[in-house]
Amino acid sequence: MKVTFAFLSLAALTLTSGLFTVLLYDRFTGSGRTESVVATALAASPPAAATRPIPAQAAAPPPEQPKPSAKLDAPVIKQYPELPSGCEVTSLAMLLQYAGISKTKLELADEMKKDETPIRFDGKGGIAYWGNPHTGFVGDVTGKSRGFGIYHEALLPLLQTYIPGAVDLTGKPFELLQKQVEQGFPVIVWNTIDYAMPAKWVEWDSPAGRVKTTFAEHAVLLVGYDEQNVYVNDPILGEKGTAIDKAQFLATWEAMGKQALSYHK
Known part of the structure; x- marks a missing residue:
């Protein structure tokens, strides 16, 4: 169990370090790579379900009114x-x-x-x-x-x-x-x-x-x-x-x- 925890901690640290490096590089060079790299990283590690936004429910259409006569x-x-x-x-x-x-x-x-x-x-x-x-x-x-x-x-x-x-x-x-x-x-x-x-x-x-x-x-x-x-x-x-x-x-x-x-x- 301790070995597994240590391995996961090392992986998380590596990912964080990598992202920080990319952001720092982009800050000084203006290469425009940050958005694509961060998106790739987040896709590989999606947020917990509880933090995901809930899609808005479509409003029910109002009842159709009859013609005047x-x-x-x-x-x-x-x-x-x-x-x-x-x-x-x-x-x-x-x-x-x-x-x-x-x-x-x-x-x-x-x-x-x-x-x-x-x-x-x-x-x-x-x-x-x-x-x-x-x-x-x-x-x-x-x-x-x-x-x-x-x-x-x-x-x-x-x-x-x-x-x-x-x-x-x-x-x-x-x-x-x-x-x-x-x-x-x-x-x-x-x-x-x-x-x-x-x-x-x-x-x-x-x-x-x-x-x-x-x-x-x-x-x-x-x-x-x-x-x-x-x-x-x-x-x-x-x-x-x-x-x-x-x-x-x-x-x-x-x-x-x-x-x-x-x-x-």
């Missing part, structure tokens, strides 16, 4: 008279038909998930126990008895059945929904019937947990936007591209949990 020409379908509570599947039918898939609102109403938990009232006439819209459609979609609706995660599998590129955009920034429209993909969004903040919220228990919602819950197909408005195919109105004030629409969309479904090719 865009609008799609999607078919419009009215939920009435057959499906008075079927705004979600009617909006889905519009989206699928836009994508070239011939499915009717009645076919989709039969195929969608359902939570068939019977409704139970409390002593004051309020709902005490019922189904959960996160699990499946709650109530009767045809209006023969009380109906409510279905939320994004329960409707997503039906969309995936016909479009494998289906995406759940719930909770995402609205700019992403606008980007979808700009790229040619309409979006199902949950809102309220009159695009106003709910005046009354209701709550009940369900097999999948507590539900808090409003009977003003509604779903439409987002087909366009500009700086002031969004444009929707509303299954209640049965009109194409109805203009809704954007700020008002965003407030109620957020109140309903920022739910949204769309797709990619």
Whole structure:
């Protein structure tokens, strides 16, 4: 061990002496050899890993912003008279038909998930126990008895059945929904019937947990936007591209949990 240490010390001293000699020679002669010699020496004896500079990480590019406006020409379908509570599947039918898939609102109403938990009232006439819209459609979609609706995660599998590129955009920034429209993909969004903040919220228990919602819950197909408005195919109105004030629409969309479904090719 002592012999090895002595040998390494002698080698280090020799290298240091050699470098000093080269530097001194260059100082007096101006030969320009110093840079190449020192570089060769350092390459032969690289610094410890801990002293090496860490490469700077490239900054992530900012998200691409949507264009100021865009609008799609999607078919419009009215939920009435057959499906008075079927705004979600009617909006889905519009989206699928836009994508070239011939499915009717009645076919989709039969195929969608359902939570068939019977409704139970409390002593004051309020709902005490019922189904959960996160699990499946709650109530009767045809209006023969009380109906409510279905939320994004329960409707997503039906969309995936016909479009494998289906995406759940719930909770995402609205700019992403606008980007979808700009790229040619309409979006199902949950809102309220009159695009106003709910005046009354209701709550009940369900097999999948507590539900808090409003009977003003509604779903439409987002087909366009500009700086002031969004444009929707509303299954209640049965009109194409109805203009809704954007700020008002965003407030109620957020109140309903920022739910949204769309797709990619």
